[in-house]
Amino acid sequence: MKWGVLQFPGSCDERDALNACLIAEASLGGGGSDSGSRLVWHEETDLSGLDGIVVPGGFSYGDYLRAGAIARFSPAMTAVAEFAADGGPVLGICNGFQVLCESGLLPGALLTNERTRFICRQGDLIVGDANSPFLSELEPGQKISIPFKHQSGRFFAPPELLEEIESNNQVAFRYAPGHNPNGSLNDIAGVTNRAGNVLGLMPHPEHAVEEFAGSTDGLGLFRGPALAGAEA
Amino acid sequence: MSEQSAHRDDKGEQSAHRALGLTDHEFDLICEKMGREPNGVELAMFSLLWSEHCAYKHSRKLLRNLPTEGPRVVMGPGENAGAVDIGNGYSVAFKVESHNHPSAVEPFQGAATGVGGILRDVIALGARPIAILDSLRFGEPDTERTHYLVDGVVRGIGHYGNCMGIPTVGGEIYFEPPYEQNPLVNAMCVGLARTDEMVRAAAAGAGNKVVLFGSLTGRDGIGGASVLASAELDEGDDAKRPTVQIGDPFEESKLLECCQELLAEELLVSLQDLGAAGLTSSAGEMASAGNTGIDIDVGLVPLREADMEPFEIMVSESQERMLAVVEPSKVEAVLALCTKWQTASAVIGEVTDSGTFRILKHGETVGEIRVDDLVDGCPLYDLDPEEPAGWTYPNRVMIEDEATPSDITLSLLSSPSIASKRWAFEQYDSIVGSRSVHRAGAADAAVLNIPESGRAIAISIDGNGRRVACDPFQGTIEATLECAANLAVVGAEPLGVTNCLNFGNPEKPGVAWQLGRSVEGLAEACRALDAPVVGGNVSLYNETPQGPIYPTPVVGMVGELPDPDKIAGENWREGDAVALLGPFDPSLAGSELEKQRGELGKGLPSREIGPVKAAIELVRDAVRSGAVRTATDVSDGGISTALAELSISSSIGFEGELSALIARRDCSEDDALFGEGPGGFIIAGDAAVLEKLGGQGVDFELIGEVGGNELILEAGNSRVEILVEEAAAAFDSLEDRIESDQAGLTH
Numbered sequence: 001m002k003w004g005v006l007q008f009p010g011s012c013d014e015r016d017a018l019n020a021c022l023i024a025e026a027s028l029g030g031g032g033s034d035s036g037s038r039l040v041w042h043e044e045t046d047l048s049g050l051d052g053i054v055v056p057g058g059f060s061y062g063d064y065l066r067a068g069a070i071a072r073f074s075p076a077m078t079a080v081a082e083f084a085a086d087g088g089p090v091l092g093i094c095n096g097f098q099v100l101c102e103s104g105l106l107p108g109a110l111l112t113n114e115r116t117r118f119i120c121r122q123g124d125l126i127v128g129d130a131n132s133p134f135l136s137e138l139e140p141g142q143k144i145s146i147p148f149k150h151q152s153g154r155f156f157a158p159p160e161l162l163e164e165i166e167s168n169n170q171v172a173f174r175y176a177p178g179h180n181p182n183g184s185l186n187d188i189a190g191v192t193n194r195a196g197n198v199l200g201l202m203p204h205p206e207h208a209v210e211e212f213a214g215s216t217d218g219l220g221l222f223r224g225p226a227l228a229g230a231e232a
Numbered sequence: 233m234s235e236q237s238a239h240r241d242d243k244g245e246q247s248a249h250r251a252l253g254l255t256d257h258e259f260d261l262i263c264e265k266m267g268r269e270p271n272g273v274e275l276a277m278f279s280l281l282w283s284e285h286c287a288y289k290h291s292r293k294l295l296r297n298l299p300t301e302g303p304r305v306v307m308g309p310g311e312n313a314g315a316v317d318i319g320n321g322y323s324v325a326f327k328v329e330s331h332n333h334p335s336a337v338e339p340f341q342g343a344a345t346g347v348g349g350i351l352r353d354v355i356a357l358g359a360r361p362i363a364i365l366d367s368l369r370f371g372e373p374d375t376e377r378t379h380y381l382v383d384g385v386v387r388g389i390g391h392y393g394n395c396m397g398i399p400t401v402g403g404e405i406y407f408e409p410p411y412e413q414n415p416l417v418n419a420m421c422v423g424l425a426r427t428d429e430m431v432r433a434a435a436a437g438a439g440n441k442v443v444l445f446g447s448l449t450g451r452d453g454i455g456g457a458s459v460l461a462s463a464e465l466d467e468g469d470d471a472k473r474p475t476v477q478i479g480d481p482f483e484e485s486k487l488l489e490c491c492q493e494l495l496a497e498e499l500l501v502s503l504q505d506l507g508a509a510g511l512t513s514s515a516g517e518m519a520s521a522g523n524t525g526i527d528i529d530v531g532l533v534p535l536r537e538a539d540m541e542p543f544e545i546m547v548s549e550s551q552e553r554m555l556a557v558v559e560p561s562k563v564e565a566v567l568a569l570c571t572k573w574q575t576a577s578a579v580i581g582e583v584t585d586s587g588t589f590r591i592l593k594h595g596e597t598v599g600e601i602r603v604d605d606l607v608d609g610c611p612l613y614d615l616d617p618e619e620p621a622g623w624t625y626p627n628r629v630m631i632e633d634e635a636t637p638s639d640i641t642l643s644l645l646s647s648p649s650i651a652s653k654r655w656a657f658e659q660y661d662s663i664v665g666s667r668s669v670h671r672a673g674a675a676d677a678a679v680l681n682i683p684e685s686g687r688a689i690a691i692s693i694d695g696n697g698r699r700v701a702c703d704p705f706q707g708t709i710e711a712t713l714e715c716a717a718n719l720a721v722v723g724a725e726p727l728g729v730t731n732c733l734n735f736g737n738p739e740k741p742g743v744a745w746q747l748g749r750s751v752e753g754l755a756e757a758c759r760a761l762d763a764p765v766v767g768g769n770v771s772l773y774n775e776t777p778q779g780p781i782y783p784t785p786v787v788g789m790v791g792e793l794p795d796p797d798k799i800a801g802e803n804w805r806e807g808d809a810v811a812l813l814g815p816f817d818p819s820l821a822g823s824e825l826e827k828q829r830g831e832l833g834k835g836l837p838s839r840e841i842g843p844v845k846a847a848i849e850l851v852r853d854a855v856r857s858g859a860v861r862t863a864t865d866v867s868d869g870g871i872s873t874a875l876a877e878l879s880i881s882s883s884i885g886f887e888g889e890l891s892a893l894i895a896r897r898d899c900s901e902d903d904a905l906f907g908e909g910p911g912g913f914i915i916a917g918d919a920a921v922l923e924k925l926g927g928q929g930v931d932f933e934l935i936g937e938v939g940g941n942e943l944i945l946e947a948g949n950s951r952v953e954i955l956v957e958e959a960a961a962a963f964d965s966l967e968d969r970i971e972s973d974q975a976g977l978t979h
Contacts, residue, residue, distance in 0.1 A: 009486050009574055012397025016666045057664075059395045062482025118390050118659050122670075149394075149661045207663045212681055212796055214670030 001025060001226040002036035004050040006080070006096070008071050012058030013206060014039055017093065020206035021054065024222030042074040052089045052225050053080055055096030057149075057204060067110065067152045068098030077103055089133050089225040090198045094150055097190070097200030106193055106200045107165055108157040113150070114183030120149035122214065124176035125189055125203060129169045132196040133228035137220040143176060144217035146203040148189075153202040155184035155191070165191055172199050248272070252279035258611065265605040273591055273599035276543040277606060280509035281516060284772055287610035290738040291770045294615070294751045302764040304727050310521075312356040312433055312505060314766020315425070316728040318792055320685045323427040325359040328367070328420035328693065328732045328788040330771035334476045335417040339384025340391070343417050344479040347392040348551055350421040352505035355488050356554065358431040358495045359423030362665055363680055364393045365693045366403035366419050367732075367786040371412025373648045373969050378407070381415050382656075382970055388479075389419070390659040395481035396488070399668055400660035401678035402691060407648035408698055408827075410625055413776040418732045420693055420788045424682065429495060433504040434521035435557050438585040440501055442515065442526065443563065445570045445577035446487045446553035449510075450536030452477055454547055483552035483575070490573035491554060497569070499562045506553040512546045512606075514555045515581070516589055520607035525586030531594035532580040542591060542598045557583055617748050618741035622834055625701060625782065629830035637872070637905055637952045641943070644824055644869040644906065645876055646962040648969070655967035669796045676718040676864055681796055688796040690724035692789050696868065697734075697782030699908075702822035703836035704746045708753030708785050710836075713844050713910045715789035716761050717865035720848045721913075722799040723855040724791030726763035731787050733770045736780025746783035747772075754785060760841040763789060793856070800855045800863035800915075802881040808862065808938040809919035810875075810888060814847035815839070815931055816866055817897050818907025824869045825906040837909065844911035847930045851913050859921050866912030872905045872945055872952050874914050879943050880960045888936015889946035896931065901950040 003021035007014045021037050036049065042060075047053065060071035071077060077099065084090045084105055092100035100106040113119065122145060129140040138144070157165060162185055165171060173190035180187045182202075190201025205218030249259040252275065262278050263269050270278060280286060288295065300308045306323045307315040313327035331346025347364060354361050366389055371378045382405075393400045398421075435442075494500050502522070504514045511528060519526040530545040540548075558566050563579060570577035584590075589606055591599035602609075631643050644650055662668055669679035669688065677692040692715040700707030716726055731754060736743040758765055774781045793799065804810070819837050820826045826833075854860040866874045871893075875886050890904040899907065915922060916938060926932035936945070943959055945952040 009489075010395070010482050012395075012485075012661075012664050016664065019666055058397055059482065059485070062395070062480070062485075064482070117387070118394055118661070120658055120661050120663065147663055149663065151394075204663070207666065210666070212669045213663070213666070 001051045002049060003052045003054060004038060004040040004047055005054045005056055006076055007039045008042045008060035010059045010062050011056055014056040017054045017056040017206040020209045020222050023209050024219055028223060028226055040076055042076045045075045045079045047079050047083050053083055055092040055099050057094030057096060060095055067095060068102040071099045072102040081105060084198050087197050091134055092200035093204055094202055097202055100198060100200045105198050106191055107161055108155055108191060110152050111154040111156050112152050113154055118151040119181050121181060122147045123179040125173045126176050128171035128173055130172045130192045130196060132172060132192045132199050134199045134221045134224040135172060136224045136228040145215040146205055146208045146218050148181060148203040150202055154182040155188040168194060173201050248275060253283055254279050258282060261611060265609055271599060273543045273546060274601055276547050277512045280512055280547055281606050282610040285508050286513055288770055289610050290613050290615060290772060292612050294748060297751060297755050298765040299755060299759045300764050305764050305766055306427055308766050312353040314728060314730055317427060318682060318685045321427055322685050323425055324422055324689055324790060325354050325357045325425060326422040326730055326790050327353050327767045328418050328730045328786060329769040330732050330734060331417045332771050332774055335385055336414055338476040339381045340388040341476050341478055343385040343388030344392040345477045345551055346417050346419045347389055348479045348484050349507050350419045354421045354423035355491050356503050356505040357425060358429055359425035360492060361398045361421050361423045362667055363422040363691060364398055364400045364419060365691060367693050367695060368405045369411040369416035369784060370407050371409055373407050379970060385417055386656045386659055392479055392481045394661045396485050397664045399662050399664050401662050401668055403693060405653050408782055410781045413778055414774045414781050416734050416784060418786045422691055422790060431500060431503050433518055434502055435518040435524045435526060435583045436501055436522045438583055440583045441558050441560055441563050441579045442581035443556045443558050443566055443577060444533060444580045445575055447483050447550055448534050448536040448576055449545055449548050450550045451544060452550050454544060477549050477551050479551050486573045486575050487552055487554060490570055490575055493569055494566060499566050501557040501559060504555045506555060510548045516603060516607050519589055519603045525584035525588045525603060526581060527584055527590045527592060528581040529592040532578055534576045534578050542593050546591060615738055615744035615748060616741050617745035619745045620742045623832060627830040627832050631828040637950045638954050640825060640906060641872045641876060641952050641954060642962045643828060644873050645959055646965045647824055648966055650824060650869050650873060651966040652963050676721045679722050679796055679799055688793050690719050690722045690791045690793055692718035693786060695784050695786035697784035698827060699822040699836060700750060700785060701782040702834060704749035704783055705753040706836040706838055708750040709757040710910045711785060711787045712754060712757035715787050716848050719789060719791040720852040721863045722793060723852055724793040725852060726761050726789050726791045728766045729758055729763045729787060729789050731765060731768040731785055734774055734784040735772050736775040738772050743780055750783055750785050760845060798856055798858045800861050802864055802878050804862045804878055804882050804916040804938045806884055806939050808916040809922050809934055810916045810936050810938060811922045811932060811934050812893060813913045813915055813925060813930060813932050814911040815843035816909060816912025818870055818899060818903045818909050820903060820907050823906060823908040839910055847911050850925060850928055850930050854925055860915050860917055862916035864914050866914060870906040870908050875945060876943055876959045879956045880963050883956060884938055885940040885942045885956050886936055886938055887944040890935060892933040894948060901947040904947040905950060
């Protein structure tokens with residue numbers, strides 16, 4: 001599987017995300033340095049040949065105006081929207097989640113944390129019952145340990161939309177009891193679009209793919225689409 | 233100021249050179265070297281490069297005594313940062329630098345730009361920053377000013393590092409009264425580079441072009457670091473707020489990626505960051521290092537404000553700017569890459585073989601100085617040290633006379649300098665970059681995975697100013713040994729040292745004595761540890777009308793370890809045996825308890841380095857072999873605090889006693905429980921495994937066993953008996969104290 005990881009000016013975790021993609025590919029017997037997975041510059045519009053997209057964490061365009069508000073207008077995001085409309089798997093992490101929400105590819109919005117401060121901590125997530133290729137290796141209700149780090153991660157949606165997200169089974173992850181770091185509604189840490197091929201979450205699975213990091217629970221998300229493809 | 237000459241006959245209070253911080257003698261020397269009086273542009277440039285901050289005129293002679301060479305040293309003092317070889321063609325570059333006075337005046341921007349500045353020093357070497365550490369000092373956390381400073385500094389550091397995507401992996405914070413008005417903000421950056429791709433800051437090749445890129449040049453920070461940092465703070469410093477620079481980590485993030493691409497494409501001859509004294513310092517030092525001349529046309533500098541004077545352009549400290557020397561044929565490609573990264577760029581001058589730094593405005597010369605005179609001409613001063621007769625800092629009683637050993641242990645754990653700083657460190661991204669090695673429990677040293685070399689590095693930063701105030705020589709040795717002990721716990725051996733010497737006004741004999749003795753201690757300890765000093769920074773004049781700060785040499789040490797799977801931490805298990813290892817000879821002199829009792833005085837007991845080094849090496853080897861998985865060094869608060877921290881970290885208690893220590897050292901019960909000093913390690917694990925460490929020429933005794941929910945520690949007739957959860961509550965109490973009244977202070 002060939003991954004494209006977007007790179008905006010101000011992106012921070014794009015190399016980490018690409019590294020996670022390569023580790024996942026290697027764990028499935030593929031990958032290697034000539035795997036074709038690569039960074040995608042924000043001005044690129046041609047995603048042909050790529051099988052999955054990661055919109056990474058960081059501070060795209062300095063988070064000026066509002067986190068993700070400028071990145072959504074980048075040429076690459078226009079291409080990502082088309083890629084997603086065609087059913088391609090798109091994973092948004094942290095700032096990438098914010099960009100996907102700003103783009104309208106995912107429902108809801110991410111507001112400033114309840115305590116207003118940046119917070120970086122290892123936390124537990126409970127896998128939701130969303131149907132997504134990224135979750136193909138995870139069981140609903142399963143608990144995984146993933147770090148989070150953000151200042152604007154409080155998931156918010158107006159009551160009708162929240163009800164819709166819940167009733168359509170679009171919740172991909174919830175913070176485990178006592179682990180909600182930011183005041184997110186319904187403890188929501190990640191959601192999918194209606195079709196399930198676009199998933200965004202505030203925690204950072206790419207920082208939980210190697211033993212030395214203390215957890216490898218994040219690897220499943222990056223293995224998921226390839227495994228789902230194999231099943232199909 | 234105008235470009236007319238600064239009149240020499242006007243030596244009244246208003247004379248230009250005095251207002252800029254130059255003495256009459258220095259001004260005369262400038263005139264003598266130039267053969268005429270400097271004009272306004274030239275005088276402004278001299279005043280900055282001849283400031284304490286840029287010229288190290290009160291410290292340079294002392295620093296010559298530091299050991300700077302070793303087989304692993306790639307770059308030593310004089311470059312933007314030091315660097316050591318870590319094998320397989322890679323080096324790590326590192327440096328610590330202060331941003332104290334800007335942070336005293338405007339804590340958020342002061343701390344943020346402090347981080348930005350040290351990152352650029354490492355970026356300028358062609359390295360990619362991979363870690364930030366911070367060493368912070370504030371007054372006691374019970375005043376509104378301290379709350380304001382802590383809040384702003386911690387958010388400022390987080391803001392810059394987090395946005396840049398560089399992990400903040402460690403650091404330390406001490407709270408002591410002498411820092412109340414003059415906090416210390418020292419930031420250390422570590423970067424990784426291929427050794428053969430590192431660049432020096434020397435200009436070369438007459439005819440090569442000088443390219444300025446990054447942010448636009450504005451009026452911010454004019455005379456900022458260099459003037460603000462070269463005089464004492466006094467009342468009315470709020471008026472200096474405009475001299476504090478404003479940071480933009482987004483610009484620096486683009487600048488970092490742009491520099492990395494420029495270097496990867498081999499488009500640059502040399503690279504230099506713009507820091508204190510802006511273009512004057514960068515261009516001047518590049519020309520000096522390369523034995524060249526340089527022409528800069530201020531008319532070509534991209535400006536934020538169109539009507540800036542030449543002197544303003546030359547001394548502006550606008551952040552996020554770099555200066556490069558580029559061969560003419562590559563200029564186009566350089567400017568194109570800058571455009572790709574959306575960063576402003578312009579050719580602003582040329583390298584010459586004249587040996588002269590010429591300032592032009594649209595082709596017309598407005599200033600002309602010999603590079604040697606500007607960069608190396610500043611007179612270096614001998615200090616006039618005199619040892620103070622007694623303790624010159626305030627004492628304040630903070631604990632009751634009748635406090636029991638249990639009360640004292642809880643009081644020490646809740647002491648701001650000892651208590652958990654988790655609330656601060658959680659505001660920093662510590663994991664971006666996928667190198668941070670995660671460990672259960674608190675970290676004595678940060679460990680970063682380096683797959684490029686197949687190894688890992690460890691980093692520690694330390695400097696207990698109170699102990700240095702008691703005895704600058706012994707205190708500085710202890711700070712250096714503490715770093716090495718922290719490295720040993722993760723199985724690392726030292727490769728190199730950086731330091732930031734934070735002191736008061738060196739023109740005062742007592743401070744001069746502190747500075748001289750401290751540097752002697754640093755030199756002695758680094759020699760003994762085979763840890764060369766590859767770079768550093770000096771921050772003097774840290775004093776206010778209330779007096780000087782504690783003399784605070786902050787030591788940053790980088791080491792290497794073979795296997796990040798084999799490191800020890802503060803995670804012990806039920807049933808583990810616990811031992812005290814090393815020549816630790818505890819004393820209350822300069823300790824946290826002596827501070828709380830209001831009994832601080834001059835002097836620390838002198839301790840030999842040799843046996844401490846032997847203990848450090850024994851622990852390091854035991855950790856590397858995998859025999860020891862739980863270890864920490866005995867530090868602030870003594871043995872009771874070290875054992876309490878281990879209990880808190882694992883949520884499992886301990887029971888033991890210290891009679892063997894008391895007998896061996898002939899010390900008091902208080903000394904044994906709460907005394908401090910170098911050379912003590914607590915290790916835990918299987919008793920048979922630990923005992924094998926006992927017969928190796930290093931003092932060793934089993935002191936107890938892990939288990940239960942209480943910390944029970946006996947020393948003669950004294951007994952500490954507290955619940956682990958009580959200890960944890962005390963240890964975690966600082967956040968509430970710091971944040972209690974911050975509601976209205978968010979930035």
